[in-house]
Amino acid sequence: MALNDHDAWVPEEFGGPVIQKIAAVSAVEALARPENMNTDTRHVPRSGGIGLDVLDKGEPYTEDATSDDDVELRARKFGRMISLAHEDIEDVAEASAIDIVNVKKVDWATTYAKGFDNACLGTTATQSMGAKVPFYSVYYTLRNADSDLGYGADDNYVASAAIEYSDLSEVLGLYEDGDWFDAAETVVIASPAFKRIVRDVVDDNHRPIFIQGTQGTPDTLFGYQVAWTQGARTSSSMTPAPSGNPLLVVCNRQLLIKGVRSGPESYLARADSGIGFMTDEAYLKMRARRAFAVGHPKAFAVLESTAS
DSSP, X not given: OOOOOOGGGSOEEOOHHHHHHHHHHOHHHHHSEEEEOSSSEEEEEEOOOOOOOOOOTTOXXXXXXXXXXXXXXXXXXXXXXXXXXXXXXXXXXXXXXXXXXHHHXXXXXXXXXXXXXXXXXXXXXXXXXXXXXXXXXXXXXXXXXXXXXXXXXXXXXXXXXXXXXXXXXXXXXHHHTSTTOOGGGEEEEEOTHXXXXXXXXXXXXXXXXXXXXXXXXXXXXXXXXXXXXXXXXXXXXXXXXOOSOXXXXXXXXXXXXXXXXXXXXXEEEOTTSGGGTTTTEEEXXXXXXXXXXXXXXXXXXXXXXXXX
């Protein structure tokens, strides 16, 4: 009995090389606190904390009036489709053992990782799908006031054209002096442009504040883990190749919230049926649905190098 072939209908989950590439390139994908999403919107509870009194004997307790709220995650779709000549797929594979489809998946993973980081960290405009700004980025959030959370515009923001020890110490201090500081959860995410800067900086005792990791250990700045991403630059809209000012972000990673709705995944429409039947072209579609939110602006601080 003949078997109907439905391979083209089966989505392909991205395997090891793609996942590894995304984790290696995207700091947010690798470090952010994940929240699994069953629909395109998820609300993450955020505690407002609780106050404290010191009581004398017989003195009544004060009822706490602190309010709790939530952080909204809204999934956005990142993707791209390419067409591949069936002849090229076969000829290249037979002549050189190169798998064009998987090569393109890894290429897309690299582009996606940089673009996603830029959307989460460096976009400068308000959230707007029409303007290709899928999220309120860390940079935008810290440059704008949020009276409900008691945060003033630029409270945790530092800018410098000639970054020195004092600038790096200040941006860490703004975060460390807040209620959301947790040394065990603290990470630094920065543009590789900062590598040249921090390599030359020492403290008053001429000890380097930046230690380059060896044998699998991470780089550290003032003792905190550093992750590098080319997405950590300012940009008016999301782009995998931002060219704005380099950024250094310090944060509590539990407040760097990533929503995972689906993917990364791919769909391959082969040339023997469907859209490519008349042209002998295969179509490869890759996508991921992600959300992002800043858990609380005081859990972050940003240093912008304005020299660029």
